[in-house]
Amino acid sequence: MTSLRHNGLLDSYLDAARACILDVGWRRTTLTEVARRAGVSRMTIYRAWSDMPQLLGDLMTREWRDVVAASHGKTLMESVLTTVQALRENELFMRIVELDPELLLPYLLNRRGRSQEGILVLVEQAIVDGQADGTIRRGNPRVIARALVLAAHGFVLSAHTMVDDDVTETDLETELRTLVERALAP
Template structure:
């Protein structure tokens, strides 16, 4: 785009990711990010008001990058659930998610327990779209698609966040299966 803005934004977020993966959020400063990126700190502040805003943009970018394409349409409930579980697994495997869980659990918890971020709102909107399409096709139970999407978000978010806690009982392949069963049971049309 004009004046290389998208490239600068991407470069800053790439540098922020490298710093956070190496040092964690608490130990990463705007100066660290700017230095790694090869820009002046003031340049970073042209795009974000503070380093916390950079981190929020970074988390949003990383989470949105693993979402399926918006035009992808599931043909049936199994395909929708597979997409949800695949996406949850991609989020679970993000190096940034692991790093936040390990080094900055308070920040991780704030985004899970206290506020809805941009990425969560985008995920909810996509869930509403997919659930509504399934309802129109008759393979998702009738009801308020926005409420169903909120519950699916809670189920998946909890499964992603807490997966390391239960790995002795739910190794990755069983985690996928059990999450799939939970989502299928929640969304399917009753017999």
């Protein structure tokens, strides 16, 4: 996979890819269509990404990094809750879940992606800091971080399946808050 190389041009190409995916889904998006929307030649796009999976990897990494960055600087608990909610409301994420959910399966079943690795680094550091100031319980920060990310996956991807006449989205958000508070409590 390519490294996430950011400059104005590559970001504009990723913006074009994002627009394509929002319009027609990943399976129907081609590098040729991305080039057309970006107003550049196909070769320009092919120089940056040899195929759609590489482009999608960079797009998802940029998108999820931006979602996480928006919640950074809050307490770890608030960051987790804000990130879960932001991902559930992110139009690109929701479009992928709606049209092409199989794109997420490798990151849930087989391996961690760059976004997940970046999130784990941030969460682990927040745990180390919280342990140092006594606001987070003792334990292996790496294990705690991974457990929190695993729990968050369920709330991001499947919370809607648990909502019905008896349980609301707000009820589940309250339980997520309780889960995170108790998982981190000293």
